[in-house]
Amino acid sequence: xxxxxxxxxxKLPTFWCSGCGHGVIIKALAQAFDxxxxxxxxxxxxxxxxxxxxxxxxxMTNALHTLHGRAIAYATGVKIGNPDLTVVALxxxxxxxxxxxxxxxxxxxxxxxxxALCANNRNYGMTGGQYSPTTKQGDKSATSRYGLPxxxxxxxxxxxxxxxxxxxxxxxxxxxNLVKYLKKGISRSxxxxxxxxxxxxxxxxxxxxxxxxxxxxxKIREEVIPLSRWKPDSDRKPIGILCDVDxxxxxxxxxxxxxxAGGKDGN
Amino acid sequence: xxxxxxGNEAVVEGALIAGCTFYxxxxxxxxSEIASHLSVxxxxxxxxxxxxxDEIGSLAACIGASLCGHKVMTATSxxxxxxxxxxxxxxxxxxxxxxxxxxxxxxxxTGLATKVGQGDMxxxxxxxxxxxxxxxMTPSTIEEVVKFTIExxxxxxxxRVPVFVMTDKVIAQLREDVDLDSLQNYPITNRKIAGSSEExxxxxxxxxxxxxxxxxxxxxxLVRASSTTHDQHGRPTSDPEKIAxxxxxxxxxxxxxxxxxxxxxxxxxxxAEALVVSFGxxxxxxxxxxxxxxxxxxxxxxxxxxxxxxFPDKAVQDAxxxxxxxxxxxxxxxxxxxxxxxxxxxxxxxIRINKTNxxxxxxxxxxxxx
Numbered sequence: 001x002x003x004x005x006x007x008x009x010x011k012l013p014t015f016w017c018s019g020c021g022h023g024v025i026i027k028a029l030a031q032a033f034d035x036x037x038x039x040x041x042x043x044x045x046x047x048x049x050x051x052x053x054x055x056x057x058x059x060m061t062n063a064l065h066t067l068h069g070r071a072i073a074y075a076t077g078v079k080i081g082n083p084d085l086t087v088v089a090l091x092x093x094x095x096x097x098x099x100x101x102x103x104x105x106x107x108x109x110x111x112x113x114x115x116a117l118c119a120n121n122r123n124y125g126m127t128g129g130q131y132s133p134t135t136k137q138g139d140k141s142a143t144s145r146y147g148l149p150x151x152x153x154x155x156x157x158x159x160x161x162x163x164x165x166x167x168x169x170x171x172x173x174x175x176x177n178l179v180k181y182l183k184k185g186i187s188r189s190x191x192x193x194x195x196x197x198x199x200x201x202x203x204x205x206x207x208x209x210x211x212x213x214x215x216x217x218x219k220i221r222e223e224v225i226p227l228s229r230w231k232p233d234s235d236r237k238p239i240g241i242l243c244d245v246d247x248x249x250x251x252x253x254x255x256x257x258x259x260x261a262g263g264k265d266g267n
Numbered sequence: 268x269x270x271x272x273x274g275n276e277a278v279v280e281g282a283l284i285a286g287c288t289f290y291x292x293x294x295x296x297x298x299s300e301i302a303s304h305l306s307v308x309x310x311x312x313x314x315x316x317x318x319x320x321d322e323i324g325s326l327a328a329c330i331g332a333s334l335c336g337h338k339v340m341t342a343t344s345x346x347x348x349x350x351x352x353x354x355x356x357x358x359x360x361x362x363x364x365x366x367x368x369x370x371x372x373x374x375x376x377t378g379l380a381t382k383v384g385q386g387d388m389x390x391x392x393x394x395x396x397x398x399x400x401x402x403x404m405t406p407s408t409i410e411e412v413v414k415f416t417i418e419x420x421x422x423x424x425x426x427r428v429p430v431f432v433m434t435d436k437v438i439a440q441l442r443e444d445v446d447l448d449s450l451q452n453y454p455i456t457n458r459k460i461a462g463s464s465e466e467x468x469x470x471x472x473x474x475x476x477x478x479x480x481x482x483x484x485x486x487x488x489l490v491r492a493s494s495t496t497h498d499q500h501g502r503p504t505s506d507p508e509k510i511a512x513x514x515x516x517x518x519x520x521x522x523x524x525x526x527x528x529x530x531x532x533x534x535x536x537x538x539a540e541a542l543v544v545s546f547g548x549x550x551x552x553x554x555x556x557x558x559x560x561x562x563x564x565x566x567x568x569x570x571x572x573x574x575x576x577x578f579p580d581k582a583v584q585d586a587x588x589x590x591x592x593x594x595x596x597x598x599x600x601x602x603x604x605x606x607x608x609x610x611x612x613x614x615x616x617x618i619r620i621n622k623t624n625x626x627x628x629x630x631x632x633x634x635x636x637x
Binding site (some may be wrong): 077 | 321484
């Protein structure tokens with residue numbers, strides 16, 4: 001097997017802009033599937049809307065391409081509908097945390113056994129680079145030309161606080177760690193969340209004069225620090241596995257409901 | 268044996284007879300008993316119940332579970348319906364069978380949470396953007412609620428669409444005797460499933476009225492379902508021919524089958540001078556008014572709509588033949604009446620009886636117009 005067991009080679013190159021991190025992320029995910037030797041027909045990729053919402057088109061797995069912000073809600077139905085499936089929700093930062101924020105926190109609280117992957121490029125690329133909940137305070141965007149007055153959301157911290165059982169953050173530069181976290185996230189029975197910091201050169205990069213893609217990636221490296229060296233007063237974001245606790249997943253807990261109700265196993 | 272059950276309980280019984288194994292919903296008056304009962308009943312048969320974070324998530328979860336092969340349902344009332352509408356469009360475009368029960372209350376907005384209304388009839392027709400046909404049932408007795416909930420599941424499965432069961436606050440809480448034992452044998456239709464050995468396309472269609480066979484996630488085929496306008500592989504397309512085929516098919520798979528979808532009860536008499544057209548709770552008041560008018564020697568036709576969408580144009584034309592006036596009682600400002608006027612043109616006087624004060628229409632209010 002190879003990553004091309006999972007990636008639709010005929011669809012390459014991707015439609016994403018030069019320097020975009022999305023292609024790196026879907027490669028990392030395909031590599032995680034490959035190393036876990038998952039059968040393609042037992043994987044369901046669920047996407048929302050936005051540049052990263054097009055990801056499903058590159059996969060040779062089952063796919064559910066849905067509405068803006070709702071990927072996790074559909075993924076919840078798929079996982080409950082067939083708990084044997086590996087269900088992965090792929091979302092951008094606006095998709096996952098702005099319009100979809102309510103589904104994100106409740107999926108984490110409920111501990112539904114899906115992997116939610118957020119490609120965080122700090123803006124809405126597809127619609128022209130508007131600010132998102134993860135745009136840095138003071139930064140410029142198509143809708144914050146004077147600098148953004150709002151502080152940013154720390155998504156990994158949010159999901160950890162909401163009860164997610166596995167939470168990790170990486171960047172497209174830290175590729176091998178990213179693959180490792182995706183494999184762990186997929187393997188956990190509860191809710192897993194992996195946030196990936198990545199550049200959006202033609203939008204966020206342009207508005208904030210951050211330079212070329214390599215220069216943007218270098219700046220992202222400087223924004224993060226491994227969790228082992230991170231301190232609460234640090235102005236850098238921790239990368240690594242921020243939370244990994246073994247908690248009963250929603251579907252396992254619901255099996256207990258079925259047992260109490262006297263029903264047979266509904267899987 | 269007959270059981271004395273409410274309209275909301277009747278929805279539950281109908282759903283279980285139809286084979287519902289998944290329910291996702293959010294609490295809202297006056298629909299909440301449906302969720303309460305199914306939270307007990309579904310796990311008893313190994314089915315799944317989940318209370319989602321909102322109505323958007325509820326219908327989304329239903330769509331996800333339906334694609335795994337479950338028969339799915341959600342129930343709500345006006346404010347929740349407004350939130351669900353984007354997913355009605357999703358179920359239309361991705362062609363996902365699901366049943367949505369709307370227990371109507373007075374509106375607009377939060378409106379009258381505990382009082383009756385029929386103000387969502389046009390919303391379910393036109394509520395989600397882009398334009399598409401819809402199927403909506405309007406039972407008016409408790410036995411009909413059971414039957415038409417089953418019918419809603421059958422139609423959802425046949426046409427791969429969301430189907431509405433439109434009740435209201437009064438029908439939800441009204442109790443009548445229903446012979447549930449005999450209804451256990453009501454005909455059930457399941458979705459067409461693609462054979463495991465054949466080459467599978469998730470949206471395979473030869474003609475513009477075809478309904479593609481399905482295959483569940485985790486089954487023998489790779490499956491793609493999409494909210495984006497797609498080709499037969501379920502992949503996004505910008506080819507005008509493929510776009511036109513998909514959109515025409517979404518329209519015509521329902522439109523061309525309107526005659527077989529539409530159900531109604533027509534009670535006509537020779538030389539009738541008036542026609543009463545009604546549905547749901549207002550049809551019950553109308554039935555009483557028509558009986559009293561006939562007892563007083565008046566010649567009156569009665570048409571009860573059991574399928575509101577597609578609107579049964581031909582049934583209205585037939586029932587209105589020769590009459591001088593058509594009376595349309597309903598708990599809104601004329602949502603059925605505009606359809607009756609559209610069907611009949613300007614030849615016949617259409618008299619609207621509209622009530623939006625949270626109370627049902629009394630038979631006398633109809634009788635005085637006859």
